[in-house]
Amino acid sequence: MNGNKKIAETPLMRQYFSIKAKHPDALLLFRVGDFYETFGDDAVTASKVLGIVLTKRANGSASHVELAGFPHHSLDSYLPKLVRAGYKVAVCDQLEDPKLTKKIVKRGITELVTPGVAYNDQLLDNKEHNFLGALHFQKDKAGIAFLDISTGTFKIAEGSLEYISLLLASMNPREVLIEKSIRKAFTDKFGNDYYLSVMDEWAFVRDACHDKLIQHFGTVSLKGFGVGEMPLATTAAGAILFYLEQTRHDGIGHLCSISRIDQEDFVWIDRFTFRNLEVFHGSTEGAQSLVNVIDKCSTPMGSRLLRQWLALPSKNINELDERLDITQSFFQDQSLRLNLRELLEETGDLERVVSKAAAGRITPREMGVLRKGLTQLGPIKSLCQSSGNGKLADLASGIDECSGLLDKLDRELLPDPAGMIGKGDVICKGVNQELDNLRNIARHGKDILAEIQKRESESTGITSLKISYNNVFGYYLEVRNTHKDKVPPHWIRKQTLVSAERYITQELKEYEEKILGAEEKMVVLEQMLFNLLTEAVQKEIPSIQKNAYIISKIDCLSGYATLALEKNYCRPVLDLETKLEITEGRHPVIESMMPPGEEYVANDLYLDNETQQIIILTGPNMAGKSALLRQTALIALMAQIGSFVPAKEVKMGIIDKIFTRVGASDNISKGESTFMVEMLETATILHNLSSRSLVLLDEIGRGTSTYDGMSIAWSIVEHLHEHPEFRAKTLFATHYHELNDLEKKFKRVKNWHIAVKEVNKNIIFLRKLTPGGVAHSFGIHVA
Template identity: 50%
Template structure:
């Protein structure tokens, strides 16, 4: 459970992607306005969200007197949410909820703050383009469905605990060096499958026989994983092995009861092994040997009566019967009972045949009844092990994610970042983890260095032409920090990451027409969210702030925002990409502000993008060159070039830079 402001809850919803959201009818309109039809939701009466009622529901479900043991007694909103869910499940006839056996708190202070804007802007979970790929697509090389679900959570909830980050790093490093262990774990995890979902089916009494066999196989693979991990010289991996439960009785119960070729559907029969129940064995034997018994009975009666042409058949009116032609009817024994006379024959039954018929017809029903009873008893016995198997599933999912990190770190040439509790950020030859995977064969990503701290280089003002790679540098910096703090290696030659507690980004442009918000309004809302929630460990990524309004308005806002970030007590590490070259003047006036630009070369009136950061400022955006690359007609380009020269000439006489220099009132009320 969790509780927090609207941004935090929206972030959690995006993380867990719930299949259904339960809400109070009082918030129906507000929910629809915020999310539209993005999520399936169901509204229940407001009184079901009363604090006392929800606590009562939880106490009853967990058979406890107080929620203090779960550490959530002070979290009223979270308690209400949990209690409302238990109420909803009970009302919808979910009577078996044993697999819900605890409450775990998601502590906002334990994870890096990433708002919904940043999740979208960095394309962490989904790409913003139909044919694009996200960071999740790159790093998720998990084998099991439960590992994939956990990977998604890790990406949205990076760690703030340095010790836990280093434990993950050490595990990844060892898996990269011990190839036999890595290969063995991959195969075993594949055989485990979706243990998390399967075990919940036992609690719900919805598990089928084939799934029980898979559970047995999965737990045998868990035993192999435990053995392999306990034998390695790596304490974090040994610790994971210690957390795994063998659950040998769980496996034995399944193997002793379920036939190896059991069908998916219980009612089809043949689910249980022979020897479990004498009555069941008798009926199964009867059902399996019916043809042989009937053939033997017919032969015995033919031999005894001397009727060589005797036939045995079945119909829905008489059941099983013996048919005798008229030429042999004088040989019919007295104990036979005539049931039907035909033109050329007569049909009879015998006491033995009638008894057998009753048994064979009842056999299938009896088999279903007895197997159903024994199967239900088995599920009740297995129910005891749900908690331990669920715990195993969580450990295997974690191991799966760490194997995924090892794979991408090894194959994509990532390095182990140094994590510390200082405030500096240093990335040597950093690369964008997603873009480099989309390059054509033979094409090399141009790496760049980033260095930020609170003193001499707190804010980087990054200028350069369109399409030069500024946005990629911004994003790769944030993604490198994120990868480091989930315990993965990073796409860089070397990285030193001073712990970051909040990652903010303001990149790209989009509007929100449905709520009457323009592109510029959306930009300002996102920027306001950043400026109002800064911390001394924040990483702020800003791209072209102010471009959605007039030039003077845009420059003024961008300059003022940069000043604010520099003078605020928190002094967040910031990269500020802009086409407003006037912002280069900040470097000379504000300590900690440093200019960089993305270099280019001009050859024969063509611009070559070198995509390399260098110290200093840039005066050119080469927008007309980019327009030419996009296929704008030459007539338009020539006219644009003429207008550009005129504007540059006018600009020299009315210098924005000089105007800004005169406006040095920076006495903010912070």
């Protein structure tokens, strides 16, 4: 059946089609009793993605409608699979109790789940942000916004399309909102790698978006956030808020602030470089990435902050020195580091748990996790403030221990609360007298009835008295005929049998009502009390979010120290000069994958803007030229996230841009030739140079004929050396040995090679960087 084709329907199907028509782009999960059902084309899709049975539903003349469903309690298992497969999913629930209506049950959309808007733990990687992006074009500029609703992180930026392209690569949004009219312009400029959701133009009207932000933050201006003069970016941010409204995400009290990403604050790294350096993902499935190797964080929050630092490396030398100073404290004081990491491991994911509280989605068990995390704040603060490191103490001084909230949680939430309300065991005894009474009745109902039976038997002298129950008039007292004369006047006769009579009392009826309704009332009352706890948490969201950031930072820096101790890394010395001096540098990822006992061959490397600006690097394939290029870039990158680095010693001036052209691009599989891809990537580099740039070029020109390739490579080196403004530090690996002649023509070009040794016509790769060029590629031997 075509999902959009109207047929003669039953009332249920009429209701279904009416709701589906409002969300044609979403896969609709339609609650029917204890199941979520999908119909028509949605059923065919769900059946394939989820591996569930596709059948047909008998619905009058709509009997041929395709159907696939699953039990409602399996939603958390199946929903992530649909979203990960790239589908927007609309969850339609029953909005009233079927027992209380004679008509068709009222239903409505309770949530729209998309790749970029999710709280579900099964949908989220706890070590990565899950960003929703929004983009607003204006000629050759654009504004962009990024929101992770699961953490409350909200960032915006504005600038050239080239800059926006860098941010898309570094922030890696799972979904991007755009106006309908710019879909083609977006894909032309930024490619097809992003999941796009189109919105009507009204959602990107500047004044409406500005007002939406003002209304949400409860301010009269956006200047206090430092984003007042960013009209394109704030328009994109406003569009995100409109989208959250459309997708039924109204619990967004945790979006407490918005911050700007300023191009001047961060190192320029384009998408080719992130990919070439394998910062976040290995080049092949299962391959190690840089972040996998260096992430030693104890909390998910720390891991996410580390990834943000890698995505946006800092150029602020004061900020970097602060990170390095704190890391050095942890490096030198083992006791401090180990004690702190024990506490961090118990802290959990404050950011995501408190976001669930804001959205009203937090479970009692998650509230327990929040309490456990808050409990660690005081000890962490004390430990850092007594560390002897002023910068660490200052950082920790910003921690708010949330003692009032913590006391409330300790008083009111059981030590090991149930997973869900309705299972009982959430609120402590003594918090609410009515709840305590109801629990007593529900758990000790039989004991109470036995007590009433004993008391009435003793007071009347009816030794054979018993209390029983039936569906007609509930609990009753049964008296044999031989004892009828002992029945007190306040008992009410309800039934006469051959050998006995049945009575009720006011007390019995009251307990009956309490016993039968106790569990139901317990659920309602416990939910109300839990909601009050949630509201108490919501009031502390800004403080908890600030704590989460401080804890994340401390976690990252203690992780750096752990890494440095495990791997024998050194503290880099950063300054504002333009030199890069690495002594005994190593490749962090390759080194981590080497067999035990095998040592990585370390290399020295020196570049500056005055004497050795460009190194022409020759040597046979497989000798390690590409590894040396990547190693140099990774050491520089690690230094500019404030980490210790894999070397004996590193002195470097702050770098503002890192460019690489290393290895084949995946664009080759999209029909672009090797030559075209490398020329496009190289052109991007040459158009964006600066005096503080680090440029790494590997085998440029290999995608065309030997003569043309060599001519192009020669021209690129000449351009880099003779640039009228900038002397970018460059490593140029090549198999064109003729380029060694460049050293004679240009004073800042120097020849180096990766040494090999030939023994009995066999090559031994020495992996050592050695002065001078070579004129032999050993191509046959390598092959």
